[in-house]
Amino acid sequence: QQQVKQSPQSLIVQKGGISIINCAYENTAFDYFPWYQQFPGKGPALLIAIRPDVSEKKEGRFTISFNKSAKQFSLHIMDSQPGDSATYFCAASKGAQKLVFGQGTRLTINP
Amino acid sequence: DAGITQSPRHKVTETGTPVTLRCHQTENHRYMYWYRQDPGHGLRLIHYSYGVKDTDKGEVSDGYSVSRSKTEDFLLTLESATSSQTSVYFCAISGRGRLSDTQYFGPGTRLTVL
Numbered sequence: 001q002q003q004v005k006q007s008p009q010s011l012i013v014q015k016g017g018i019s020i021i022n023c024a025y026e027n028t029a030f031d032y033f034p035w036y037q038q039f040p041g042k043g044p045a046l047l048i049a050i051r052p053d054v055s056e057k058k059e060g061r062f063t064i065s066f067n068k069s070a071k072q073f074s075l076h077i078m079d080s081q082p083g084d085s086a087t088y089f090c091a092a093s094k095g096a097q098k099l100v101f102g103q104g105t106r107l108t109i110n111p
Numbered sequence: 112d113a114g115i116t117q118s119p120r121h122k123v124t125e126t127g128t129p130v131t132l133r134c135h136q137t138e139n140h141r142y143m144y145w146y147r148q149d150p151g152h153g154l155r156l157i158h159y160s161y162g163v164k165d166t167d168k169g170e171v172s173d174g175y176s177v178s179r180s181k182t183e184d185f186l187l188t189l190e191s192a193t194s195s196q197t198s199v200y201f202c203a204i205s206g207r208g209r210l211s212d213t214q215y216f217g218p219g220t221r222l223t224v225l
Contacts, residue, residue: 043216
């Protein structure tokens with residue numbers, strides 16, 4: 001079963017624009033929500049993560065917005081740059097061990 | 112890649128043969144994980160370990176076994192490889208230091224089963 005649904009599958013944004021990727025989860029026991037960035041031929045790398053005690057977390061140009069009642073969370077990339085072009089994965093877990101990943105979003109930033 | 116190596120990096124094998132993938136860490140992390148990555152599925156957890164000789168199943172464990180006899184090594188074995196196990200396999204580690212929740216991923220192993 002797909003417990004974490006991610007959209008869109010692919011996204012094209014102009015340089016300087018805002019990229020938004022959304023995820024929805026089903027299991028209300030989940031309490032850890034990370035976002036991973038993956039470049040071709042590389043392993044995923046943690047970008048930013050949030051716990052459900054806060055509704056938003058910002059690190060530089062990257063922000064997670066979290067809506068516990070709707071069971072949704074999203075990644076916002078402000079001032080998107082060509083170097084942000086990558087595949088992004090959301091994930092969720094109870095604790096931080098058994099991560100369940102979304103299907104991934106291929107982001108392309110046009111110069 | 113946070114002190115994680117995977118071997119081999121690429122492997123082509125035939126259906127029915129046994130295959131073992133190795134993950135080695137130099138970071139002394141408690142937890143180690145094996146994931147597979149397939150288009151349209153993201154990453155899916157196969158097995159993970161929470162200590163030497165302590166392992167648990169993930170969401171896609173059928174057809175796979177694991178062993179961890181030392182803190183630094185986590186082996187994934189396909190007893191009899193099938194074409195459906197063609198995938199990219201990633202090892203990850205976590206559980207040490209200030210960022211103990213963070214899972215750090217290795218470079219991956221591309222496995223093709225003919």
